[in-house]
Amino acid sequence: MGELFTFFGIISENKDFLFFTHMLLSAGIALFLAKSAMSSLQVVPKGTQNVMEAYINGVLSMGTDVMGKENARKYVALVATIGLFVGIANIIGIIPGFEAPSADLNMTLTLALTVFVYYNYVGIKKQGVINYFKHFMGPVWWLAWLMFPVEIVSHFSRIVSLSFRLFGNIKGDDMFLAVILMLVPWIMPLIPYSLLTFGAFLQAFIFMMLTYVYIGGAIAVDEH
Numbered sequence: 001m002g003e004l005f006t007f008f009g010i011i012s013e014n015k016d017f018l019f020f021t022h023m024l025l026s027a028g029i030a031l032f033l034a035k036s037a038m039s040s041l042q043v044v045p046k047g048t049q050n051v052m053e054a055y056i057n058g059v060l061s062m063g064t065d066v067m068g069k070e071n072a073r074k075y076v077a078l079v080a081t082i083g084l085f086v087g088i089a090n091i092i093g094i095i096p097g098f099e100a101p102s103a104d105l106n107m108t109l110t111l112a113l114t115v116f117v118y119y120n121y122v123g124i125k126k127q128g129v130i131n132y133f134k135h136f137m138g139p140v141w142w143l144a145w146l147m148f149p150v151e152i153v154s155h156f157s158r159i160v161s162l163s164f165r166l167f168g169n170i171k172g173d174d175m176f177l178a179v180i181l182m183l184v185p186w187i188m189p190l191i192p193y194s195l196l197t198f199g200a201f202l203q204a205f206i207f208m209m210l211t212y213v214y215i216g217g218a219i220a221v222d223e224h
Contacts, residue, residue, distance in 0.1 A: 007097045023101035026089040033084070056080055062209060067216035075215055078118070082111065083208040086166065090200030093174055094193060096181065102203075103171040105163065112162035115211050116155075123218030132218075162210060169203050 008021045037052035045053050059080040063072025086102060093100020101107050124132045138147030173196050180192050 005097060006099055018099055019101055019104045019106065022092065022099050023089070023107060025098075026085060026092060026101055029088050029092075030081070030084045055084070059083060059208060062205075063212045066209075066212045067220070071216065071219065072212070075212070079208050079211050082115070082211060083204050086111070086207050087201060087204035090170055090173075090203055091197065093170065094177065094196050094200060100170050100174055100200075102166055103174045105167045108163040108167040109159070111166075111207070112159045115162060115214060116159050119211075119214040119218045120155075122215060126219045158210075158214060162207065166203055166207055169199065173199055 006018060008018055011017070011021075033048060033052065036048040038049075041049060056076065060069075060072055060076050063076055063079060066072070067075075089102040089107065090100055092098045093103060120132075127135075136148050136151035137144035138151075176192070177196060
């Protein structure tokens with residue numbers, strides 16, 4: 001979207017600069033919302049606290065369906081933080097004058113690698129190295145020579161799946177928005193904006209759900 005106006009583009013039109021500043025903006029908004037919700041906690045939540053509590057409860061409910069309430073509560077901070085950051089990063093790209101940092105592969109790949117390293121870490125920590133990788137060998141020992149490399153490839157493909165799904169969808173949304181704004185720059189295209197907003201939240205939801213699924217699979221190796 002380099003052909004469109006961006007506020008940070010006034011300072012510099014360098015692609016890396018625009019990505020970095022919009023990523024910092026997304027993180028700053030996420031931190032501001034979290035701090036606002038925690039600044040004056042009340043028994044009966046109001047304002048930002050009410051919104052954030054509803055969001056956390058929704059993420060916790062999502063995790064409960066995947067791995068049970070106890071485990072979901074343990075990892076809700078990580079998943080909710082990722083979801084909030086990704087959601088904001090997606091949304092700001094819809095606002096004229098800003099770009100979505102999640103439309104850059106650098107961000108989505110970093111998030112995917114973070115999730116990949118973390119779920120393998122908690123899996124090894126909970127199950128032990130031998131028991132964790134024993135799961136990769138399949139249900140019968142004589143198929144281990146085939147199943148192990150298949151499982152390894154499958155796990156590494158999750159990095160590609162997480163990063164490229166988010167990057168591809170948001171990048172496509174940005175290109176679609178660029179076309180819309182060039183065709184009707186002075187008229188707010190309400191229907192496309194509504195679809196893009198829904199898509200931004202949907203991609204954040206999918207990223208959170210997959211994070212919960214991968215962590216749940218890693219800590220439940222002995223049950224398979």
